[in-house]
Amino acid sequence: MTAVSALKNANHMYINGSWVEASGASTSQVINPTNGDVVATINDGSVADMDAAVKAAHLAFTEGPWYNEWTGMQRRDALLKIAQAIDDNAAQIAHIESLQTGKPIGNAMYEVAHGSEVFRYFAGLADKQHGRHNVPNHDQAFSTYTLKEPLGVIGLITAFNFPFILAIWKIAPALTTGNVVILKPSPNTPLSSLLLAQIIHDNNILPPGVFNVVSGAIETGATMVSHELVDKISFTGSVGGGKAVYQASAKSSNLKGVCLELGGKSPNVIMDDGDIDAAAAHAAAAAFLNTGQTCCAGTKLYVHKNIYDKFISTLKAVTEDITSKITNDTATSSIGPLINQNQLDRVHGFVTRAVNSKQATVLVGGERMFDSGYYYKPTVLVNAGHDAEVACEEIFGPVVTVMPAFENIDEVIAIEGRSSFGLACGIYSNNAKVINKFTRSMKAGSVWVNCFNALLPYMPFGGFKSSGIGRELGEEAVDEFIQIKSVTAKY
Known part of the structure; x- marks a missing residue:
């Protein structure tokens, strides 16, 4: 049966x-x-x-x-x-x-x-x-x-x-x-x-x-x-x-x-005071959970300038490792496909427009996987401006957009204050002062510290603004x- x-x-x-x-x-x-x-x-x-x-x-x-x-x-x-x-x-x-x-x-x-x-x-x-x-x-x-x-x-x-x-x-x-x-x-x-x-x-x-x-x-x-x-x-x-x-x-x-x-376009902030390997794994998991078909996925990534280059290279390696473990067998695959052809076309459309308009560069991924099914390679976009479509719109797929390197958490708070979304956000740091300022200042329904997509039965979940x-x-x-x-x- x-x-x-x-x-x-x-x-x-x-x-x-x-x-x-x-x-x-x-x-x-x-x-x-x-x-x-x-x-x-x-x-x-x-x-x-x-x-x-x-x-x-x-x-x-x-x-x-x-x-x-x-x-x-x-x-x-x-x-x-x-x-x-x-x-x-x-x-x-x-x-x-x-x-x-x-x-x-x-x-x-x-x-x-x-x-x-x-x-x-x-x-x-x-x-x-x-x-x-x-x-x-x-x-x-x-x-x-x-x-x-x-x-x-x-x-x-x-x-x-x-x-x-x-x-x-x-x-x-x-x-x-x-x-x-x-x-x-x-x-x-x-x-x-x-x-x-x-x-x-x-x-x-x-x-x-x-x-x-x-x-x-x-x-x-x-x-x-x-x-x-x-x-x-x-x-x-x-x-x-x-x-x-x-x-x-x-x-x-x-x-x-x-x-x-x-919906959401949830920012994930990586400070310079933590373990880079762990932070990169954290960022990938935040973005690619459920193939990015997660309203609160951390698909907008801010990385401190002191670790930017090393972090990006590490994130690339982590993403490639995840991709290597994707199969069309749900018993063994690291992540699954998108829900249907329309969603596959939509996600690839975002990536294609970003590349063709020179609003972003594909670091890794950016293409379909397999001849059957609706699989899309986990994708990291870099060199994106703050007004780029892929930095502002919910893609709802395995695509994370890395923003320009920042120096002070106030920069991130100011930029995100202009976002129409406010579902969730996260920060990866051990600095209590920075964490407290971030959690108090961000206009989002959920703030995750050194974790992401942590949805617990006893913790309320919902958005600010258009979320x-x-x-x-x-x-x-x-x-x-x-x-x-x-x-x-x-x-």
């Missing part, structure tokens, strides 16, 4: 605790990026399918037991059961995730383990949500307190790069406080979301309508975003996509809120899905 054939309901929607056939005839193909083969053909959810899912979720919230009868302790136990079910099916989930994204199986296994830990973290918060009782000394005529209440129906839209864990980042905190959810995964990578629904269904963990999955493309998501019974949208994707979601949500009849995790609105992970993620009710009583 293949991994996809084990996914019993790949051609169905999961709505109101049941597997239902799509009402329309539209389909999407799921492609294996390592070879271009069709893995599965998925029936797209229609406007009618999404409407049915929203209405089922709304009914589950207003009349079902999940919020109205279950205690926080019961919801805690349900989330813990989901975490255990994920662990019990980890190999199958990782296989599906690797098949639809092309990422190495070891990376997929790590992500599955991370997903179950996220559920466990938020399970620990499910029975600890409480309001505040106010006893003011100056006004004894009133009894006052606050309640934390769930929003209701939450629409979730995820991207193709980390389909399993991005879904869990949204599902777990939303369910923690009694919300109900509808997940619309990327049409490129819907399989692991459908598998999660299958696992939850087969283990009879959640009441009907609490968790729903409707696959489909833009029209399906647009229906959810504009639906008057959806109370909030949580979206991961491009800046352009996020703006469209924001505008559509504002135009909806219920003026629903949004949580947007969008997003709201937070995922940490206690702050729960706050995205609650509303505060003030109660003032006079007896």
